[in-house]
Amino acid sequence: xxxxxxxxxxxxxxxxxxxxxxxxxxxxxxxxxxxxxxxxxxxxxxxxxxxxxxxxxxxxxxxxxxxxxxxxxxxxxxxxxxxxxxxxxxxxxxxxxxxxxxxxxxxxxxxxxxxxxxxxxxxxxxxxxxxxxxxxxxxxxxxxxxxxxxxxxxxxxxxxxxxxxxxxxxxxxxxxxxxxxxxxxxxxxxxxxxxxxxxxxxxxxxxxxxxxxxxxxxxxxxxxxxxxxxxxxxxxxxxxxxxxxxxxxxxxxxxxxxxxxxxxxxxxxxxxxxxxxxxxxxxxxxxxxxxxxxxxxxxxxxxxxxx
Numbered sequence: 288x289x290x291x292x293x294x295x296x297x298x299x300x301x302x303x304x305x306x307x308x309x310x311x312x313x314x315x316x317x318x319x320x321x322x323x324x325x326x327x328x329x330x331x332x333x334x335x336x337x338x339x340x341x342x343x344x345x346x347x348x349x350x351x352x353x354x355x356x357x358x359x360x361x362x363x364x365x366x367x368x369x370x371x372x373x374x375x376x377x378x379x380x381x382x383x384x385x386x387x388x389x390x391x392x393x394x395x396x397x398x399x400x401x402x403x404x405x406x407x408x409x410x411x412x413x414x415x416x417x418x419x420x421x422x423x424x425x426x427x428x429x430x431x432x433x434x435x436x437x438x439x440x441x442x443x444x445x446x447x448x449x450x451x452x453x454x455x456x457x458x459x460x461x462x463x464x465x466x467x468x469x470x471x472x473x474x475x476x477x478x479x480x481x482x483x484x485x486x487x488x489x490x491x492x493x494x495x496x497x498x499x500x501x502x503x504x505x506x507x508x509x510x511x512x513x514x515x516x517x518x519x520x521x522x523x524x525x526x527x528x529x530x531x532x533x534x535x536x537x538x539x540x541x542x543x544x545x546x547x548x549x550x551x552x553x554x555x556x557x558x559x560x561x562x563x564x565x566x567x568x569x570x571x572x573x574x575x576x577x578x579x580x581x582x583x584x585x586x587x588x589x590x591x592x593x594x
Contacts, residue, residue: 288398289593292385293317293405294333299374300408303362306370307539307576308421313407315582316572320405320589327593329399331392333385333406335377336429340387343432344425344459346416353379353423365418375408379423382406386430386526386571393567394438394524400566401557401592403529405585409573411453411528412478420451420478426571427528428459431466434524441465444522446513446556447472448549449530449573450540452481452493456528461487467520469513471496471505473533473540492516501543505533506551514555518563525560525568527553531575531584539576546580546587553591568592 298310320328341350356363357376364370382404389402410427412420427445434440445460447453447470457480460466467490472481474495481493494508517525531549533542553570560568570592575581 288329288400289589290329290331290389290392290399290402291320291405292331292333292389292402294381294385296374296377296381297406300378301362301372301374302370308408311578312575312581313405313572315578316405316585319582319586325589331388333381333404334388335380336383336387336424340429340433341383341424343436344415344428349416349418353418369418369421369423375423379408382408382410383424383426383429386426386569387433389569390430390433390524391437393569394434401568402570403589403592404569404571406572409530410571411447411449411456411573412451413455414458419455422455425455425459427526428456430569430571431460431526435465440523442467442520442522443524443526444469444517444520445526445528446517447528447530448533448552449528450533450537450542451477451530451574453528454478454480457485457487457491460490464488464490466490467517467522468492469517470494471508471513473498473542476540496542498541499543502545502548505542505544505548509552509555514559518559521563523567524564525556527556527568527570528573529570529588530573531581534575534577534580534584536577536580537575546584549584550587550591553588554594557592557594
């Protein structure tokens with residue numbers, strides 16, 4: 288069974304007019320998942336992450352700053368890209384809490400083996416001490432910490448196919464051999480990290496792609512390099528930072544993927560989870576800034592998770 292976690296509060300994080308990370312993104316994903324084809328989804332309201340869960344991966348000062356800087360009125364900015372509105376704290380707590388709840392469900396439930404967290408703000412740029420790149424808390428990192436601390440897992444794999452490098456996830460788990468972080472991303476591109484020689488404790492696998500690269504090179508990179516490395520790690524849980532901004536129509540990058548490529552990589556990760564992790568896989572929404580492309584890509588991703 289595939290469980291869908293979301294919450295209306297995630298639509299209340301207001302980034303202002305013309306910001307690419309807008310509520311319209313999540314609204315489009317939820318609309319497409321309301322179709323009859325996805326009626327079998329087990330839909331659950333995301334809880335809030337607790338402060339203790341956030342502090343496993345973020346500094347106290349960072350958590351305090353995000354929660355205490357939330358304005359009563361006009362939008363405020365933590366940097367040039369990252370906004371805080373009156374609804375941002377609740378949205379961020381629900382987004383991180385969705386991944387925590389999903390991890391708990393797949394590791395504890397006898398009938399839930401996969402979950403998709405349709406939430407915002409995204410998370411993979413948030414470092415241990417800094418909000419950045421549209422991200423407030425690192426949702427996938429909070430989920431990985433939950434798997435290790437609350438469930439005692441020793442091997443958690445994070446697969447990140449967002450077009451932008453997940454610098455925050457890398458930062459948080461740089462010295463953590465229980466987590467394998469495997470990323471494909473475009474370079475050069477924001478945030479400027481993700482070189483192959485950034486290896487952490489040997490647990491960081493960065494595989495940059497170049498502008499104009501498309502389906503064949505994406506699939507070759509994952510099939511020939513990243514997926515075998517994840518298999519060799521023998522993860523007990525697979526987490527996915529599911530960014531869909533490598534789509535050929537996305538305005539913030541220059542790779543040339545289509546929704547069928549997201550169906551393909553998702554099916555490969557499901558197969559890997561079935562073989563090594565008792566089928567346990569949790570995916571959370573990251574980037575994707577062409578609304579139509581995001582909706583079709585997320586739908587392809589969820590359909591592959593349901594199979």
